[in-house]
Amino acid sequence: MRELKAKKGAMRRRGWTGVSVAALLCAGAWALMPAPAWAESDAVKELAAPPPIQLPLKPSPEFARFPRYAGMLGSRQIVLKLGPKTDDPSGVHGEYQFIDTGEVILIAGDRDGDTLEVEESNDGTHITGNWVGKFAADGSVAGDRMNVDDSDPQPFDLKPLAAGQAVPPPGAPATAAARPAAGTATAPASAAAAGAHAVGGVSNLQTGE
Template identity: 65%
Template sequence: MIRSMKGPRIAAALTLIAALAGCNSPMPTGASGVLASGQREPAGADAHGAQAAIKELALPPQKPLTPNPEFARFPRYVGTLGDRQIEMKLGAKTDEPSGVHGEYKFAGSPNVILVAGDRDGDTLEIEESNDGTHITGNWVGKFAADGSVSGERMDPDDSNAQPFDLRPAVPGQTLPATGAARAPPAPSLEPAPPAPPKNAVGGTSNVIIGE
């Protein structure tokens, strides 16, 4: 006796339809991260960190740094960074054998930029920060026998290299004011040459006396 396969086939088809229907059932609210129509975001929620970003942008700008009285006793160096005059105060750290720190400023500016790093023998490697938090530059240089130091200052990504050349400051030496006019040359102490006679050509008189 041959049994009909119609019944099992129908049962299998119903099972498949039921499975597909389950796949098309609506997702629970909020499971996809998308709010349903008319639904509001819960109070205090921060979608994609937007609130945190807004708060950071709303923070007041960092104030420029002013000279630190603790660095006033440090050795002073004067010289140039690129084509600008600067003064740097750089001294040893008390908690690190090779550590150094201090500050520098451009001529005519009341604000300073902090520096900190290491000196290994005659090699100087320091980082700078204009707000005390973010690194704004790197310095690499060499000390000479006379105490001067020269090298390059670069941006944090080691680009935009600028040469620097600093030497120990003489006591009482200060940076020149920005835009200061040059002093006129000192008057010469040599006597002025006598004026040539009138009607002279090329320094020789063209007047003939007697023939």
């Protein structure tokens, strides 16, 4: 994945920086307005502004139907929901969630062929990391997640989940299980589930529900 890091500098910054630019433009416009106009603009802004982002972040209904990927980020298991942006042919966005804590992180960036380059944010405003990876023929994606300054690379390896499939325990295959050969004994489902870790008191966490 080292050769992919050189591409990351050319990645378009989306979402997070737009908020700051818009704020600066608005601030310049207010400085030219007379006092009564300021009051009116503030009132209109309060009515038109979206509600503030509540922290910690929660899974978004917007991403609930996106394709899901499960696997490891460093030593922690995550579930990633990733889908295309409607206003950008190469843009992708979504979120990932740590299975052990339930923490949600937003992601946005580009997919160019089999190359994935995205940025993450834990508050919807500030960039907290970069991802660079590649998709394989089977739909899995692997690469490195780094801090904003490209330090502390952590490998990620994620496999696609079938629709409605529960998140498997760490180390178990993430793709739908193949049918066993005739005469082959299979372990009961309860045995497989026994290795799952509970999240908030609920085992077999499924995102998007």
